[in-house]
Amino acid sequence: MRSTRPHLFVGGDANPVAFVHRVGNAVRLAGLDMTATAMGLTPGLTLADARARVPELEVFEYDAYADLDWLETLADSCARYTPSVAVDPPQGLVLDIAGCTHAFDGERRLAADVEARMARRGVLARHAFGDTPDAARALARFAGAPAPDEQRALKRLPVAALGLDGDATEALVRAGLKTVGDVAQRPLAGIAARFGGDAATRVRRLFGQAESPLTPRRVASPIGVERRFAEPIARTQHALSVLAELTAEAAVFLERRHEGGRRFEARLFRADGLVQSLRVETGRPTRDPDVLDRLFRERIDALADPLDPGFGYDMIRLDVVAAERLDASQLKLEGGEASVPAVDALVDRLSTRLGRTRVRRFAPRDSHIPEQAELMLPASDTKPVAAWKPVEPGEPPARPIYLFDPPQPIDSIAAETPDGPPARFRWRKSVHDVMCAEGPERIVGEWWRRHDVDVPTRDYFRVEDRRGRRFWIFRHGLYTETESPRWYLHGLFA
Template identity: 50%
Template sequence: MALWFPYLPADRLRQQEPNRIAQRPKRQSSAPPDAAPESPVVFVAKQKNALRLAAVDAAAQRQGLAPGMALADARVRVPGLIAVEADTAADRHWLGLLARSCTRFSPHVVPHPPDAIAIDIAGCEHLFGGEAGLTEALAEHVEQRGMTARIACAATAEAALALARHARLPVVEEGKAIRTLPVTALGLDDEATLGLVRAGLKSIGAVATRPRAALAARFGIEAVRALERLLGEEHRPGTPLRHQAPLRFERRFAEPVAHERAVAVAFAELLAEGAQVLEERGLGGRRFRLTLDRSDGAKRRLVIETGAPTRDAALVLRLFDERIASLADPLDPGFGYDRLLLHIPLAEPLVATQPALDGAEKADGRLAELIDRLSTRLGPGAIRRLVPNDSHIPEQAQLALPAIHALAPVRWPAPRSGEPPLRPLFLFDPPQPVEVIAEVPDGPPHRFRWKRNLHEVRLYEGPERIATEWWHLPPAPLPPA
């Protein structure tokens, strides 16, 4: 079964940045109130020193715009279109997320960039009531994610993809529908496709009537292989998404355990097991969750976070001790625990670090451990770190973020020697009145009075005009047509 997303870039942008393309032209006076047309959205990429359309949405396609058209020609046809720079990496990542979400229907899911997914449904379709039920479930699944998709089913992945892209759905007879597809369904390069059309072979059925040896001699062996895959004569297995087992480690007891020492030993074994698995995967945990199940059915969950990825079992154990010590309601084993569950929901790559030549421990590691301990004991928002922010408004030029979420201290730009600071060192809240005397309006001050004291100005720099960031303002309404 294949899913083709004809408007994937536009659907992705509407989900991730709805305000970016939410602008719509004003309605005509004669149109009904609920008939506001959408602004066409096109995605632009530079091709051969010219801006051309790389993708369009449904509204742009209805108005005659298509990929490959020059942006200038598209603006002449549709003056009110919205042009957005194409982001191939974001589209590929979005397709990967969609493919991973489809693993609930089958474990064998293969993304086909830039805009399609193939799913091997052998042995899975009966769980959803057959192919029709699975198709309906997939359509509802992608619709809930705001995506427009065409779904088709065939004997091979290539045939299903070709039917989804080029056939009129629903397909009644697979073999007949495949033979009526255009030669572009073969997926060959532009030169080979143009050669087939010039030879009078405009459909898959016309190509299938020709001897395979003659096709291979003139258009290459890839053309023959693509034809055989469409006709179901050759099967090429795809590379499905890799599925890694979740980082969950469990200890069950035959009899409920209430002794603190026995629970601590079992938890230390879980941490050691988790550290070994993290090392095998090259990861380090950032969030650890411990669930204690009592024999009477009550559950208690403890969560800790670290500022940097780690697989140090001793460090994680100390952080859990800090968390337990800071509980307002102490842990009560009751009649004992019958299960311990350690889950690591957040893990990141952990690379090896070079220690100091003298064997001394770096200060950064001790500082990170201190931040983890204080944040665990006092709360994530109690310890904060100032980081620079890209804003020309002075009060927004820095942010106070939780130190445990800022992985590493950001180095602030060092001022040049002999130069005054670009911004004031202190800001007063509320502002304090200053009386300024200048020769000309908006000119440099000669003297000013602050807190009843008169100050003479010897040197000055500026002025710097600080205004609202215009790129964050809502778009101005369009003039009436």
């Protein structure tokens, strides 16, 4: 348990410690240290009863969110053993170590390393191995020590190991079913009919007769490379050089798959269990180690708090979080490539240094309403977007470069015909005489979005005044729709 105060008690001569929270109108114990547990206190006991038994009890407010945050921090540190780590609140972690024990010379040495690292952080850990996540969870919480025979050890566990609610567990005990083996010996159809289907399902999952899915905190990346060190490295520059080697190694795997990475994540595991993460994104798929090395250095330079190796890094891992198809590019006959990669490299560097939401680009949107036809997205966004319709050679642009949002009202206007373009208009206290005009381009409102309101029709005109300035204006509403349509200036052409 963790509180809002930075105390850490693991037993010894210190006063017993308890964490409390309010349940209804009573303040009850939520967690205890080893000293308080040895004195006979148990979670759920009221604070008044606990004070009467142990007057020297030191009490702190229980913070469930800090508890979960601490548990997730421990889960991140366990990613050095396996990419499949699941959080099992309030005080458990489940690790899928299938195929991951070779780096530790067996599962026993792996478990010993986990307990040793937890102990260095002041955490008393108890582990168990199981063929299913439910079995490992139950054995770790209710078995005294790892057992060589898993099935026999599961049957000796109390019914509380099934993880049912309090009422269902009490009902099983009253019926004389005190252990998991007592429940498993009965027909599960009868157990389900009397105590609920969840009880039978938990038994099946415990013994591997039903699926026991594990939901890891992180989805395994398609490509991941790592380096483990016999002695922790304590220099940041050394860590960056190792990271450069990992990017080159990942590039080889990407090239074999004809892919390029879009998002990369480097995790630096410190010897004290803390994990530091560095993430970079690219505008286009890439597998160039030099580009990635430069982006990671830009990310480190942009950090508010510099990297602190502490007692050193004993493992560095690089994951390609997102990858896309990347085939070989065609060079120009006169040498060199197009300028697009240089622009992409600049966008990647700016996004890495300033933040992905600070560098944005326009993307077309499926709407014919002008002010809704574009979106501002991060320049490194991976979502595919459609392309705008290209303009015919020699034709003027259909849309202005600059749009007003909202459109600017025009004070007064003079038109030769009611439905024709304006001959003169006044905007921002200046009168503009129209020399030439083109239009109208009629745009009807999206009738499928609003059924209760009639959206007026817009007639757009491209006009040019005596001084050569070009405007994009529209009449909001036809004369058949309204008696006095309003005019607006929506954009300015270059």
